[in-house]
Amino acid sequence: MEHLGFTQHDHHSCINSALNTAEEFCAREKLQxxxxxxxxxxxxxxxxxxxxxxxxxxxxxxEGLGSQPPVAYRALDxxxxxxxxxxxERLNAFAACMHPGEQHMPAFLICRKCDQxxxxxxxxxxxxxxxxxxxxxxxxxxxxxxxxxxxxxCKAQA
Amino acid sequence: MEHLGFTQHDHHSCINSALNTAEEFCAREKLQxxxxxxxxxxxxxxxxxxxxxxxxxxxxxxEGLGSQPPVAYRALDxxxxxxxxxxxERLNAFAACMHPGEQHMPAFLICRKCDQxxxxxxxxxxxxxxxxxxxxxxxxxxxxxxxxxxxxxCKAQA
DNA sequence: GCTTGATAGGTTATACTATAACCTATAGCA
DNA sequence: TGCTATAGGTTATAGTATAACCTATCAAGC
Numbered sequence: 001m002e003h004l005g006f007t008q009h010d011h012h013s014c015i016n017s018a019l020n021t022a023e024e025f026c027a028r029e030k031l032q033x034x035x036x037x038x039x040x041x042x043x044x045x046x047x048x049x050x051x052x053x054x055x056x057x058x059x060x061x062x063e064g065l066g067s068q069p070p071v072a073y074r075a076l077d078x079x080x081x082x083x084x085x086x087x088x089e090r091l092n093a094f095a096a097c098m099h100p101g102e103q104h105m106p107a108f109l110i111c112r113k114c115d116q117x118x119x120x121x122x123x124x125x126x127x128x129x130x131x132x133x134x135x136x137x138x139x140x141x142x143x144x145x146x147x148x149x150x151x152x153x154c155k156a157q158a
Numbered sequence: 159m160e161h162l163g164f165t166q167h168d169h170h171s172c173i174n175s176a177l178n179t180a181e182e183f184c185a186r187e188k189l190q191x192x193x194x195x196x197x198x199x200x201x202x203x204x205x206x207x208x209x210x211x212x213x214x215x216x217x218x219x220x221e222g223l224g225s226q227p228p229v230a231y232r233a234l235d236x237x238x239x240x241x242x243x244x245x246x247e248r249l250n251a252f253a254a255c256m257h258p259g260e261q262h263m264p265a266f267l268i269c270r271k272c273d274q275x276x277x278x279x280x281x282x283x284x285x286x287x288x289x290x291x292x293x294x295x296x297x298x299x300x301x302x303x304x305x306x307x308x309x310x311x312c313k314a315q316a
Numbered sequence: 317g318c319t320t321g322a323t324a325g326g327t328t329a330t331a332c333t334a335t336a337a338c339c340t341a342t343a344g345c346a
Numbered sequence: 347t348g349c350t351a352t353a354g355g356t357t358a359t360a361g362t363a364t365a366a367c368c369t370a371t372c373a374a375g376c
Contacts, residue, residue, distance in 0.1 A: 089247035137310035152295035
């Protein structure tokens with residue numbers, strides 16, 4: 001597992017880097033990285049937390065970028081579809097991808113106390129899932145791995 | 159991976175066996191295996207498919223066992239809490255557990271075409287997840303592994 | 317047997333999550 | 347310039363889940 005994130009890091013540069021990656025990707029693929037889409041990604045990057053669509057919508061509304069649910073959902077759909085954002089099914093929420101551009105199967109560690117979400121690369125698990133499932137003829141198109149529990153920080157406090 | 163289920167099996171006996179297991183477990187643990195709870199589990203066992211809470215509620219309603227959402231949700235909560243039913247987050251739906259009574263971390267194979275859900279034991283994955291995550295101090299309480307794709311049958315048809 | 321406390325279920329209302337459908341605006345291209 | 351495809355605005359509504367409060371039932375102890 002790489003890139004665990006329950007620790008401090010240069011958040012400002014991590015946001016910019018992710019935004020740049022998205023921008024370049026869209027330019028290359030002739031996709032429109034519109035203000036709403038950019039802002040939604042930015043909002044999610046500003047926190048390392050999963051946010052509900054309606055929380056995001058509330059921020060968009062305050063900023064005059066849109067006020068009705070479809071605005072937020074459409075931007076989120078776009079971002080999810082192109083791998084900049086993941087949906088956390090367990091929380092009905094969304095979180096910015098920490099490894100945009102890289103082919104990966106994300107696994108999420110979700111702290112039930114502080115709600116922080118960390119995205120881990122788990123190549124070994126991916127390989128194992130892929131192998132086991134291919135053996136029985138099931139063809140994987142997408143996988144969701146979500147692990148609930150207590151993060152180190154919250155565990156220390158308890 | 160054991161117990162894959164995209165094949166035929168003795169469905170009638172598998173239903174009875176699961177109901178008996180639940181009944182015995184509840185007796186042992188002094189839990190009430192009430193008519194509504196039993197019937198909800200039975201409904202889920204009758205199909206090897208995930209069902210939405212409102213689909214289940216509709217059946218309960220037809221049978222005079224309850225007509226409002228909380229009835230279904232309460233029964234489902236009970237069944238999930240004690241491991242007789244799993245929630246499939248990805249589908250906002252519920253499926254009977256295929257290994258009740260056994261300590262396990264389920265992984266679901268969900269066919270996007272026929273909606274069939276198969277629950278697999280994947281001890282190797284569980285061990286690997288557990289190890290990787292423990293290394294960084296995260297304490298696993300629960301995990302969701304859901305794999306979307308095409309089952310062998312649907313793949314053959316395509 | 318009666319009381320009491322705990323648990324389950326009935327019912328109403330409402331919160332939260334997501335999408336359909338239709339219309340307007342804009343950007344890129346012929 | 348005009349066409350077409352894509353994005354966003356807006357209204358309405360579908361789908362999922364729970365809060366809150368009340369009643370019924372059951373088991374345990376008096």
